Amino acid sequence: MPILSEKVAINIRFSEVDSLLIVWHGHYLKYFEDAREAFGRKYGLGYLEMYAQGFVTPIVNIHCEYKAPLAYGDEAIAEITYRDSKAAKIEMEYKITNARTGALLATGYSTQVFLDRAKSELQLIIPAFFAEWKEKWGIE
Amino acid sequence: MPILSEKVAINIRFSEVDSLLIVWHGHYLKYFEDAREAFGRKYGLGYLEMYAQGFVTPIVNIHCEYKAPLAYGDEAIAEITYRDSKAAKIEMEYKITNARTGALLATGYSTQVFLDRAKSELQLIIPAFFAEWKEKWGIE
């Protein structure tokens, strides 16, 4: 099975650095989302595309492990990798690394489900458009 | 003309304090909004109420003057005062003060306009519901 992944440079904002002089832990969820959006653009799985198909895909769980801090001025990379599930879910894994040294700074994962946007109904079966998406990228 | 105003205690979050150990300037706009929402609840001029009337009221300008910093652990108050305008606008003034000493920490103002939510049209004439709201509170 092919590995679908994408990398983005993280834009560490001054306002994201806390009084301990490191990026506040909650902001990593924005970096994960930056990566998820870049993944969506690369593989045709963005919010707007899924919305056009009639679905929204809320996050139902998210996890982050912090290995080493990020400081203002650091250059870092967020990497996202699709992890296939048989269920009607989108599972992603994340890595934050130092852009220069390659050192691992954080890891994480998230799970999204499919909601019918008209009826707000949870989809227990994989939506047709997502099955096609998997097929297109050689996943099954 | 009566003075319409409201005060709220500011909830300074750890994540809002930057690497200079003071609240990052941009967060004050959240405190202004906390005050605006409290004003809306007190005087019946909240987002949801205006939305129910068919209008959204986007901010078209905002200004903040910073007099003295806020630190983590500080107790502060955001005060909002309605400033009447003859135009189809909502104008507000803000003050942030130290809850214990009363010292003035910041001032500001904002202007909102009325958009017809169905047609996204700017309202040049004061909407009827807002004229009634003014009358109810003895303005003019």
Place this chain on the structure above:
Amino acid sequence: MPILSEKVAINIRFSEVDSLLIVWHGHYLKYFEDAREAFGRKYGLGYLEMYAQGFVTPIVNIHCEYKAPLAYGDEAIAEITYRDSKAAKIEMEYKITNARTGALLATGYSTQVFLDRAKSELQLIIPAFFAEWKEKWGIE
């Protein structure tokens, strides 16, 4: 062993609601922190107190499960419960509930470690002040 816990009312800001009309998932980490800070105030375990003891306690992992969404105007409660660990760690569990119905909206947990603030050294042994804190509250 006594259960140490605290509850806080969540202040859902307009700016925290996303384009799907629900609170953006990442903001829950702020609500968890609101709860953690309230816990710190109640039990004498705040950032500033630990800092005064010579320690900082960065988050090393955090997790959130989303059960039902939060909307603008909702009233919700964040509850935090201390979960004792034999290791030199602070472990917390979180629950977000609907303030009116009591319905469970989200759960989560976090782990913090102790760093010597002067030397940035990870503390493998429970700091003396934290052992005393446990004793004071009847843990163990």
Place this chain on the structure above:
Amino acid sequence: MPILSEKVAINIRFSEVDSLLIVWHGHYLKYFEDAREAFGRKYGLGYLEMYAQGFVTPIVNIHCEYKAPLAYGDEAIAEITYRDSKAAKIEMEYKITNARTGALLATGYSTQVFLDRAKSELQLIIPAFFAEWKEKWGIE
């Protein structure tokens, strides 16, 4: 006098779009800061450089005028221009434009002062390093 300016592409995050489907007004201050940081990198006037010179430069006022909204998926540019002042201040002007059409979406300005980082004293006279900076870039 030469015009010192810089442009950056704005990274509009999903989490920055509010329930009215437009970027929440307060986030523009982050975009202004993105521009200010890019300016700092281009012209050698970054936070870290000024800090190394012994100064911090807090924002003492900021203003934003909103002309047209930003939506998720929009491509926009933040442009910053240095506006010289005889006083011991850093004054900046900002413009947000649509990257494709060039349409003006917002304007703004900010003022920063110099604080001696050791003594937290406001500098009434232009610091030597800033006078040199001006000379280097041909400003008077």
